[in-house]
Amino acid sequence: MLSRTYGVSKLHRITRYYQLARLSTTVEDTYKSAYQQSVNNPQEFWAKQAEDLSWLKKWNNVCAEPNSPFPRWFEGGKINLCYNCLDRHVEDGFGQQIAAIQESPVTGTRSQYTYEVLLDQVTHLAGYLARDCGIKKGDRVLIYMPMIVECMIAMLAAVRIGALHTVVFGGFSPDQLALRIKNARPRVIVTASYGVEPKRRVAYKAAVDEALKKSTCEDVVERCIFFHRPMLPRVGIEDSKFFVDWGQAMSLGRPHDAIPVESTHPSYLIYTSGTTGMLQQAPDFINYIIWGRVCVWRGTLSILKRNDTSFQNRFGRHRTPPY
Structure with a gap:
């Protein structure tokens, strides 16, 4: 350690x-x-x-x-940003502190996660990315998920091993997703079966399938880690070598330490909307001091929100509209 x-x-x-x-x-x-x-x-x-x-x-x-x-x-x-988000709080005795409360008014479910639980899941996913997928410092991971806790776990797992991640908004069409896949050229995509709205489901996997064909990057993307949403129908997997179940990845992944990276090392890529021209890629080179500072300010508090979920911290409850 x-x-x-x-x-x-x-x-x-x-x-x-x-x-x-x-x-x-x-x-x-x-x-x-x-x-x-x-x-x-x-x-x-x-x-x-x-x-x-x-x-x-x-x-x-x-x-x-x-x-x-x-x-x-x-x-x-x-x-390492992940170390500052999770490890330090566990080491300082806050492992049993509730880090995030996930509450979905759409599905009527509520879950809470301690720092120890989050750290355990992040280290296992990081281990799978590094050892089983061969992801190393500087490689790209694209995350196309609803704003569920697994999205946060995927982000922190990438940061833990020095990989750059880019999060694609779930409301984007397969065409927009394809543009970001083509530009970022990720080796791994992390996605889910569905997003949840009050009156419909958003088919994430179907969008990934279509976007991969349009991006002409099927030879670049080596694997897709796929999270089945509980309480929703399971979708079929055509290629069991390309699509890997989230639970399987977690069970195969061995805990991975946070790797030290330079203070100027980028942790994620963020894109302009592309609505008025070609989308532009902006690597975040200074986030370590900024987001590290946020982690300290909110030391043992939840900082996550979700589309079809409300997340609660000690400052009160925050709700965001579903999409």
Whole structure:
């Protein structure tokens, strides 16, 4: 298991969790002060923010070439976003803390997930991607799923092994999905049988089948991990070598440690809509310090929402419309 080679004490981290949770309710009051500090002394300000992350190797300097168009943040540092999202909280004694509550008004189901449960599932899927699919640092994984907890697990599993993931909105047509497959050229696609709306089901697998044919990338995509939605009819699998059941992938995958990556290593690709022209790919190179910071601010709280589900955290309940 990876351990932090640099960082503050456990007591300090836990204290900071609660301090930051309290501060998050008064962000408006503290924003101006924080902004001014970042302008007056950016090196000191961002170094302090980075102290709240778990670094697997400390950086050499905060920002190299700060006046260039592409400054290099935390050069020499090694970090992993998945480690900061899950492992650190389990190591700090929050393993039994509820991380996410999944509640579906459409299906009438409710589930909750602790940090230990999420970490276990993420490490197994990461192991399957790395060892059984051969996914390595820098490879691409495309995720086309409803906003269910398995979508989050797939994202974190990719990040854990240094792969780049791109999440495709479930409302996109097979044509739009095909464009993103053609551009991203993923080695693995993760999808589901259906999405759920109040009056209909959205056939995700059928869209993937059509998109693969239109993308002309069938030789690039090596495998599709397929999650059957519970309580819904199972869809047929034509190619058992290409389509792998989610449960099978989980059982085959052996737990995989979070690999250290550079602080500037991208974790995902995000696309413009493409409605007014060709879609553009934008790799997220600075998300580690930003999203790592979010993980600390929300330390032991749920941060996930879902289309046909509401997710609840200690700040209250959030609902998003189904699609």
